[in-house]
Amino acid sequence: MTLLIFLRRKLSLTGTKLGCAEGGCGACTVMVSRFNPHHNQIIHHAVNACLAPLCSLHHCAVTTVEGIGSVASKLHPVQERIAKAHGSQCGFCTPGIVMSMYALLRNSPQPSMQDMEEAFQGNLCRCTGYRPILEGYKTFAKEGGCCRSRRKGNGCCLTSAHEEEHVTSTHSGQQLFDPSEFMPLDPTQEIIFPPELISLGKQPPRSLRFIGERVLWIQPSSLNELLELKAVYPAAKLVVGNTEVGIEMKFKNLLYPVILAPAYIQELSSIQYTENGIEFGASVTLTMLGKKLHEEVNKLPNYRTEVFQAILEQLRWFAGQQIRNVAAIGGNIMTASPISDLNPVFMAAGCKLTLTSKEGKRALQMDDKFFSGYRKTALKPEEILLSIEIPYTKKGQYFSAFKQSTRKEDDIATITCGMNVVFQQGSNIVKDIKLSYGGIAPTTVLATATSFFELMEDACSSLAEEMTLSPSAPGGMVTYRRTLAISLFFKFYLTVQHKLHLSVEDVKPNYASAIELFHVDSPTSVQLYQAVPPGQSTDDMVGRPIMHLSALKQATGEAVYCDDIPQYENGLYLALVTSTKAHAYIKSIETDDAMAVPGVVTFVSAKDLPGSNKTGPAVCDETVFADNKVTCVGHIVGAIVADTQAHAQTAAKAVKISYEEIQPVIITIQDAITNQSFYQPVRTIEKGDLAKGFHESDNILEGEIHIGGQDHFYLETNCTLAVPQGEDGEMELFVSTQSASKTQALVAKALGVPASHIVCRVKRMGGGFGGKESRSTILSTVVAVAAHKVKRPVRCMLDRDEDMLVSGGRHPFFGRYKVGFKKNGKVMALDVTYYSNVGNSMDLSLSIMERALFHMDNCYNIPHIRGTGYMCKTNLPSNTAFRGFGGPQGMMVSESWISDVALCCGVPAEQVREINLYKQGEYTPFNQCLDQFTIDRCWKECVNISDFHQRKARVEQHRWTKRGLSIVPTKFGISFTAIFLNQAGALVHLYTDGSVLLTHGGTEMGQGLHTKMIQVASKTLGIPTSKIHISETSTNTVPNTSPTAASASSDLNGMAVYNACQTLLQRLDPYKARNPKGSWEDWVKAAYFDRVNLSANGFYRTPDLGYDFETNSGHPFNYFSYGVAVSEVEIDCLTGSHKNLHTSIVMDVGKSLNPALDIGQVEGAFMQGVGLFTLEELRYSPQGYLYTRGPGMYKIPAFGDIPTELKVSLLRDAPNEKAIFSSKAVGEPPLFLAASVFYAIKDAITAARAESGLSGPFRLDSPATPERIRNACEDKFTKLCPPPEPGTYTPWDVRV
């Protein structure tokens, strides 16, 4: 059992969250403290509770988020500051981030910014964009957030030209939060380490045995005992950090019946100096290793510590701190992973290993013979690794290590390597060279005693020959990996040349950037917004940056999410059984083995539905449970219900399904085009005369772009608790969903009862982003059917891998275009075709395609235009809504042709954009007039605050690093394109004590909707926000709600709340008139005694909406939101990595209801877009199996990915008369602005290609991953690694 399960299920301490169960998100972070008797010291570490075996915590103190403070008693400063700095939106990541910060402060009460950045490497947040978290916590830092001159080139942030940038400022000089309000940190007030654990720790160690259902865990007390046990149980696993074994048991279905835990054996944890280096015991953690090497690097001359420095550089990018705190060196070596970060370094450095067994010790050189095969070593079964000696380096010896990964922080390597060269004394003749690579195959390349420098070209060619990879190699990226192997060697070559520059010519100045290590500066930021006018009443909270009203509870772990609801005494757990085939008939389902698992109650399948098995949010074209046939991998076939989650999951894995495969299996958009596999209708929007437009053009270009999909990666996965009420088929559902009413309706349909018998309740979600708009109903329906069958409460919170597998994501799009334009870049005609990969059911795909078409023009006026949209029917899980809802894909294609036009005309892209921009009063391709048009204002302000022109003039170009700059506008239509959804209801109760209970149709998923609705009610009723409470969203208070989506929830629900409050005010008016000096409470009481109804509902429907595709007339949108962003990046042409150096955003949000929440939405959406366009890649096998099913393989942006400088400005003086209190929608529109980063990267690649004599348009698909960037920067190294001929092999993965 893991610590996390124990905390949540046995102790009901639900503040610690489950986000991934694989150590990759940090939501489960707690602090583990232990006494080290050898150093007489208490050690505090942030640890992932999801991987920490409970048995490993003997004599440890565990501090959870509940232990450090609470809203009811006293907040801890780390909880207060993240909340008040607006660093908590949905709050699901917040307890983990709080605990990472807390553990850091326990070890270092005044940390540096660098300490802080390191502490957060293992924490993810999907909502905030990280900036506000850092901003709040900078107040703890030694520098108070100052960069301490670590910013390259620009000097210190406090003294640079951008002096204001280290503070959060506003147009009117106010701040989004006031640090002077913060409680001071007083380290003397922290909880002390229990003294009894110190006395226990001083006693001689005792051996321990824990006997579980399936595993025997033994903690021996001495090395001898360990060796005896290893002789008795040679197959036993030694577990130290459990960061490998834990993953294998959870995700690879491996079972190790005997585990030996050597954590307390001193010989394995010792660090000793030897003649040649330092010997580390195998159980020494990576944090300890780093600390020791750091000390040595600071103490010894540089030439002695070349290997140590290389290891430190590898450790910098090795997992997150929670993992490094527990993971051991021995675990890394013995896992023998081909992508281990340390093994290539140890091999190239020639480290010596000491092995031991009952028979005695033996030493072994760590060379290529040590790893005898995939995940195999030269150790005998009864042997263990005792220690590793890491050598000092000598004069004339140079050593480097490199790790290249998709995301720089906390990512497994694409390629990792150690490179060691020894020169003959006083010469540049090579005596010995060892290059060791991980990620290709463990290989050592040796060059003979010749000049390293003359042989550079030969070495590259021979490396290219040796580093062959099968085109089908697992992991894919074959061309990239081969190119990287050579490029990294080139970096090493330049590094050595530079170090030797006294005996060899130094590296050319414009090559020097190739040898710089990839380090990013600490981020700085500015937020600008319009403060409320001086005369505004202090009770009127509209327009003020008030904190998310649940933020404090979220920071203390008291906020209740669906899976935090206490289990019912007779409650059961459910686990899904899903298809492993993409397209097949189900021949049989065998459940005997599953039913034999202890605690299993039943297997639920299509046979158990009392109502209809047909389901779907728009059209009922899918099944609750697959019946007879599966149409994707991950199709739900059935479910196991058991007494615990572990039993349910074990049993679910034991269900055997046999299939008969059906052809064709359609996975990719290209497959669908070939097979003409499309859903109907095919939509078209056309305006003008295309033939005329092309005729009037000077140039005509054709191009293509593929835009990959995206997983929502809400930190809280889908969760449902279904509670049968015992009579009339009534059922109460607690669900993490954006669509309470849709859940109610589909559950009622499946159970065959009227909707009135089902209540769906939503307290809050740990993020939604569209992923819980319709796909959440699939799980809810399954759980409800199971609860109905067993007549007991049933719950299921999906594991991350299941959630990613079954729930679909953003639609991948393929755009094909023909664009006609004048010489100056003015676009005259555009014919564009979109293909979206819809998956195995329609879901919301038609509306998504329609929105893509509505955004095919982005902000550009194209006189003659036609857009056509095809929805591809494929054997993938159904794709669905995701922030932007097709809009970003639609606009991304438009920026692609803009970029092509600019490259073709040789005109800067910003110029092409500017001459094509719409003007006030012009009409879109769907004939909607652009009134209240603010793009021109956003553009000017953004150029200004970003110093665009100066920045452009400043860009210096080096041969191997290139900077790129781009400015991108966005226009986003606000309204559901399904007209009937543009309605909302609210219900407001006044109680006799004057308190107000507000309910509306929207759900809270972190966006701050409830906070905004309370602001609206407070202003309308004229009472403080403290009198108004929102408890939840439920179908029995406000019925027939639209999903909380389309960015329109504040607009719609805000007006409904306003409407209800107005009704109540009118009812109170007579009592106010009678008692004008009375209080709110007096008026409410007086009305009550006068028998006035103090409950009112409100309703709103957006007027004047309706669009007809046949006639291309009517208004699809109520209004548009606008924004512009400028981004600057730097790419490393040799590795494909990039740094986000600067982003400025100007966003028109009308008259902001709450600038803190709106800026939070802008930054959060922007960072999600950065993920979409530069990082996140869903990778499928050609058979439709999703490989990327967790944070280990699927990389969302982390703390280190935010732009070094980030400026966000809300456009001032831009009231919007079409929405509540002149505000505007903000949830989705800013996401597309991240395309500015993509096109800045494209700009940088253009410069790199120019070095190789390449010019003109080139295709760059999204996301711009390191692989795509490197492959696009064609040079002499890429030429050595030509891509395999398509069609001659089966690739490991396909682009869907």
Ligand SMILES: Cc1cc2nc3c(=O)[nH]c(=O)nc-3n(C[C@H](O)[C@H](O)[C@H](O)COP(=O)(O)OP(=O)(O)OC[C@H]3O[C@@H](n4cnc5c(N)ncnc54)[C@H](O)[C@@H]3O)c2cc1C
């Ligand atoms: C989120 C996450 C991120 C990660 N990131 C990285 C990364 O960036 N780079 C990287 O290289 N790895 C990474 N890993 C892998 C893993 O963390 C490392 O390999 C780590 O060093 C394993 O150490 P451990 O103590 O946790 O191993 P455990 O899981 O405890 O053990 C691993 C294996 O080693 C064996 N073993 C341990 N000690 C001995 C011994 N003394 N003698 C014989 N056998 C022994 C065990 O029997 C077991 O087979 C990551 C893992 C996770 C979960």
Ligand code: FES
């Ligand atoms: S739940 Fe433990 S790291 Fe994600």
Ligand code: FES
């Ligand atoms: S606030 Fe961080 S994941 Fe939602």
